[in-house]
Amino acid sequence: MKVRFNKSILSHALDTVQRAAQTKITSNTNNGILIRAAEGRISFEANDYTIGIKTSCEAEILETGDVVVAAPQMPGMIKLLPGEEVILETDDAASLCHFRAGSAHYRFPTMSYDDFPQVEEMERVNVCHMACADLQMLNSLIAYAAAMEKNNPVFNGILFEIKGNVFSMSATNTHRLAIREITLPEEATSTGRFIMPSGILNDVCRLLPDEEGAQVEISWAKSHAAFTFGDTYFITNLISGEYPDVHRVVPTRSDVDAKFNLKELSNAIRMVSPISRDINYNTVNFQFSEEGAIISAEDADVGASSVSIPAEVSGRLPLNIVFNCSYIEDILKHSNGETITFHLLANGPMLIEQEEDKSYIYVVTPMRGRQ
Structure with a gap:
């Protein structure tokens, strides 16, 4: 040779x-x-x-x-x-x-x-097609919400759901949930629901071509999924297990709605977070009233930080609630537009709504902490 x-x-x-x-x-x-x-x-x-x-x-x-x-x-x-x-x-x-x-x-x-264990290609029976840029976008908006701990492999994965021309990806660590869907250029050949290992999906997205218009074909079977793009074929084992019905945990009502300027909220969290990172459980407190919101973190051994910012707040006020600061920081990093809206329950999860992307769903559960 x-x-x-x-x-x-x-x-x-x-x-x-x-x-x-x-x-x-x-x-x-x-x-x-x-x-x-x-x-x-x-x-x-x-x-x-x-x-x-x-x-x-x-x-x-x-x-x-x-x-x-x-x-x-x-x-x-x-x-x-x-x-x-x-x-x-x-x-x-x-x-x-x-x-x-x-x-x-x-x-x-x-x-x-x-x-040498040669790579065997699957029969392309269950297939859908999408732009490489769309798969990379979905992964960037979803993968960070998957669990890092290895005690339950199901939550280390990303749920793919394919039906007709609707493709959605979801990830959760049971304390927060991210969902995003897109419309495919053509209908999939069949319905699919399977769990992709998040680390492997990151590898796939890293290899995808970045040329404008580049396409990726996704095919799947009971225990495998494959990605075909350019001259490359990538096949992987899937995670076995039953993923929960993520759509059932998305709140359909709220007790309080708070609309923030995205930049002002991001700056406020940035000012509070240094204290929060040194507190057990990384908590940040939100106090909502008709005047707006106060965001704070406090610990007797570390110190305290507090920022008051304007917000359009309505509902059953006042409301004091505690969240994991990192979970809030993560969604703000992945948000666009001028505003972002919190839909809060007094005793339940919060839905965060994007101004420019209504199909991007982010849900986070509150924590116990100083209120």
Whole structure:
């Protein structure tokens, strides 16, 4: 096997698949990266049994063949080669793979092709299509609400719901919930409801092309989902388990409504948060009255901070309520427009409404604390 690559193109292909290759140098389960030159195409595969990735790139095939390289350092080292041209050549007798560029020469041990777990593609029965930019946008608005603790894997995932031409993603850690839906350009071939690992979805979104109009195909089955975009195929295991009906916990009424200027509210939280971060449970207090709102945090050992800001407040007043400060900060970072509205219950979760994005739902439960 002998192939001439453009270095940047080769590096991009290796970066795409290396997430699915075991990268721990001391690991005994390094499945390596399969590089195959055949029928005028150069393809790359990696598979760690949780995810599998296939991609291809342009190159000049001087001699066909295939090789499995199990060197976790290889993708990073290729970037260090001088010049813009890299020659890959295999030495089957010595079980070595050589990379040459200018005066530099790397050689890596190879593995048996027969031992490599090839990436099997699913049948594309359950399928939908969307813009890559839409999937990246949804992930940015939703993923932060997923649980970080590993005690219940279901809540480490992101719920995908697909019906007709409506696609929605949801995430919750049971104390807060984020939901966002979009309208697909065409109807999905079937209804779907499954849980994607949030970390893996981040990897998918990182790999998506950023060209205007780029599309991604999502296909799913009982225990797997796949993303096809450009020359890349990315398949992953799904999280097993039953995700709650997130739509049932979205409040349909409120006791108090408070409309803030988004910038003023963000500045107020920023001024209060240094105290809040040093308090157990990271709490921030809201006191609502007809005059507006007072936002504060206090601890005898740390200090106190308090900011009064204007707001259009109506309902059953006064109302004092406590929230996790980080949960409020997170939604403000992901909000747009001039205003944002809190729909509050005296003894229940709060719904935060976006001025410019009514399909973006964020619900957060109050906490116990000083009021």
